[in-house]
Amino acid sequence: MAERTFRVWRGDKTGGKFAEYKVDVGKGWVVLDVIHRIQATQASDLACRWNCKAGKCGSCSMEINGKPRLSCLTRMNSFKEDEVVTIQPLKTFPIMKDLVTDVxxxxxxxxxxxxxxxxxxxxxxxxxxxxxxxxxxxxxxxxxxxxxxxxxxxxxxxxxxxxxxxxxxxxxxxxxxxxxxxxxxxxxxxxxxxxxxxxxxxxxxxxxxxxxxxxxxxxxxxxxxxxxxxxxxxxxxxxxxxxxxxxxx
Amino acid sequence: MKETQTQAHSTNFASTNRTDLWWIEPMATGFGFLCFVVYTTWAMFQAGYYYAAPYLSPLYSPTLMIDPTAAGSAPLGTAWFGAWPGWWPKFLPPSPAMLVLIGPLSFRLTCYYYRKFYYRSFFATPPACAVTALPQKDYKGETHLLLFQNIHRYCLYIAIVYILILTCDVFRAFFKDGQFGVGVGTVVLYINVLLLSKYTFGCHALRHLLGGRTDCFSCANGKEHLGYSLWQKVTHLNENHMFWAWVSMIWVGFTDLYVRMVSMGIWHDFNTWRH
The missing domain is CATH 1.10.1060.10 (Alpha-helical ferredoxin)
Structure with missing residues (x-):
């Protein structure tokens, strides 16, 4: 386990802000695991759409360090150990809440x-x-x-x-x-x-x-x-x- | 938990949260292409040193008309339409390249790969993926001014004719004063036409024309028709279209440089003719 820093967009269609979270990241984790850990331990109201966690349902689309990606397929070991990971909703569609957009x-x-x-x-x-x-x-x-x-x-x-x-x-x-x-x-x-x-x-x-x-x-x-x-x-x-x-x- | 006030996404030009070096690719490709444009423009205006028997620079082929008084020019007998006309404006050099470069240039200008990179590098629409594009009041894409991109397949026809002409140049490069032989220049010219062929015959428009335009490859009699195997071959080349576009472009420039250097006597051409 290693502590990593995340900036996660919190807000809705009227506006919002980036919230910073520190999470102990385990071996083999993907970004969706991190979001689930934040929901479980720090922000139970953090909204995120997900389903299969296997890259087949297409639900967990978001922007991770500025790149549009599936959070369930984005491995944490693809980032540098001291890198702050920024997680945003999709830009093209209206934000409903936090990381969920209206598609x-x-x-x-x-x-x-x-x-x-x-x-x-x-x-x-x-x-x-x-x-x-x-x-x-x-x-x-x-x-x-x-x-x-x-x-x-x-x-x-x-x-x-x-x-x-x-x-x-x-x-x-x-x-x-x-x-x-x-x-x-x-x-x-x-x-x-x-x-x-x-x-x-x-x-x-x-x-x-x-x-x-x-x-x-x-x-x-x-x-x-x-x-x-x-x-x-x-x-x-x-x-x-x-x-x-x-x-x- | 610490919170900082900000926006989810910026709409400012070139804004992004990407942390990688996203700007390197558009910069490098844009700079590389500009280097080629500067070199070919310079070479085109030289109007000389484009021929070193038996090698003809691809930038000057075919030699439609020739000014035989220019240093390093091709023999007058090889001109399609004879000597350079007297009415040619003085401010324009009598360069055969000026008459022929528009053909291959139009093919590259309308090429789907080139469009990708110059829209990114020069028009910033967008500069890179998920990087905010140059704001436009009413973005029209390829629907109004850029409708001309649809002539690509006609540029392809011209490019194929050039491949045939350059193949003839390679054939001539095996003969000096009627004697068969091989020089480094022959190999350079051969590689040039090979790379250009890989690029030209991997064209998206050709892929469509040879087979892609049909909805069914074998509906007529249950057997695959010729178009399907041609489509497969073009598809194979098309998968690396970007690679062939770059190496062929660079090699064309190098081929002209090689012929120019040999013609000026700066480089020595090693060959079997021994002179």
């Missing part, structure tokens, strides 16, 4: 996206897909909706364009639907005009913070941007689209 805006965005719409079933009634055809969509299904990517995206975080851009999490949802071999819905026009693909400037912070290591920018956002180019900016692709008609076979 309901994300659910609203999800509802705006046209759901999966498969074509008619084959004569035998069975849809068939090959693994290589669904692999791209499957990568995006790893998303645990921790919203770290939404939090770090400067379009939402600093430029406050929540009314114009759905954010990286929903760009991967759009990509997973658009690339699905059985889906027949066409969302490309909305990707540009309503979901705001043009606002993303590919700075890749969403990819950097993803705890599931999803290649958000390279495998979802850029391919969607290229599909937008096909539809609206590439004269050759536009002509081919006009001639060959529908997007999906």
């Amino acid at each position: 309901s805006w994300n659910y609203t965005q999800n509802k705006r996206i046209a759901p999966f719409k498969p074509g008619p079933r084959p004569k035998d009634g069975q849809y068939r897909m090959y693994q290589r055809d669904v692999e791209r969509s499957q990568e995006f299904r790893k998303c645990i909706e921790c919203y770290l990517c939404q939090n770090v995206c400067h379009v939402l975080r600093d430029q406050d364009k929540k009314d114009k851009f759905v954010g990286p999490r929903f760009m991967i949802r759009l990509a997973s639907l658009e690339m699905h071999p059985l889906d027949t819905e066409d969302r490309i026009e909305k990707v540009m005009n309503e979901y705001g693909s043009g606002l993303c400037n590919i700075t890749k912070c969403c990819t950097d913070v993803c705890p599931e290591h999803i290649h958000i920018t390279d495998n979802a956002i850029i391919p969607l941007k290229e599909r937008v180019v096909d539809r609206f900016f590439d004269p050759i692709a536009i002509i081919l689209h006009k001639i060959f008609g529908k997007k999906k076979s």
Whole structure:
């Protein structure tokens, strides 16, 4: 056990302050363990959202020493022994209490996206897909909706364009639907005009913070941007689209 | 328990609670790129010492027109359109590089990787992850002025033509006065085209065009089509696109420097021609 110092944000949407706590940190602890110890011994009213403590539920997202991370996956031995650890709520979303933010805006965005719409079933009634055809969509299904990517995206975080851009999490949802071999819905026009693909400037912070290591920018956002180019900016692709008609076979 | 009054998050430019050296990456990449821009601009305005038989600097290839009176210029016979025209403005040097550099430059300027680093380094939107971006009254991203980024795939087509031209230059670098041989310059030129190919053929737009644009790789007959294997190969290169972008850029500069130094007689080219 070694005593370590923590600065934890305490407050709500009206304001607040950093409170300093000293905690004896045990071997193998993660930041979420520290928060639980503070709750148990020093501040029983400290609010923190968590669930699985295994990096799979996406609940314990926060900013630790300025970096958006899951507190259950942030090991204490990743910091220097004399380093003060600062723990804050996510910046992009309104603070409810202490480390808990209101992420309901994300659910609203999800509802705006046209759901999966498969074509008619084959004569035998069975849809068939090959693994290589669904692999791209499957990568995006790893998303645990921790919203770290939404939090770090400067379009939402600093430029406050929540009314114009759905954010990286929903760009991967759009990509997973658009690339699905059985889906027949066409969302490309909305990707540009309503979901705001043009606002993303590919700075890749969403990819950097993803705890599931999803290649958000390279495998979802850029391919969607290229599909937008096909539809609206590439004269050759536009002509081919006009001639060959529908997007999906 | 001790308490200190403050805000949860600052909205000031470049504010962050990150404790690591987050500013090193944007500074280093920005400085590295500026060095390349300064060197290529200087080299472009030299209008000479770009040819040391049989090596042609990649910054000057293809030689569309040549001023044969310039020191270290390529033979007039290698020019696509003959001698430099008399009407060319005096304040601009008769440099073949001025006519050709816009091609590869536009490819790099609109490249998805370069966009990432120059938006960070030069436009601070954001300077680094979770570091407050430069405040903008009405952020437009790539929707208004920057819509031109969508021409990237056309820049790719031009870049592929350059790869073919530079490959021909490597082939010519094996022959001096009609005699086959190899010099250090041949190897330098060969590595140059190899690195540029790794960068160009790992392009995100190419990845999309060759296979990424389809929703199903094998729906037609249950067998994977050619696009899928091409897409896989481009994906393999694309995973290291940043690495190839940097090494190819640095090597282009070095290749020009090598040819320039040999042409000026400062460096000696070791080769099998023995002169």
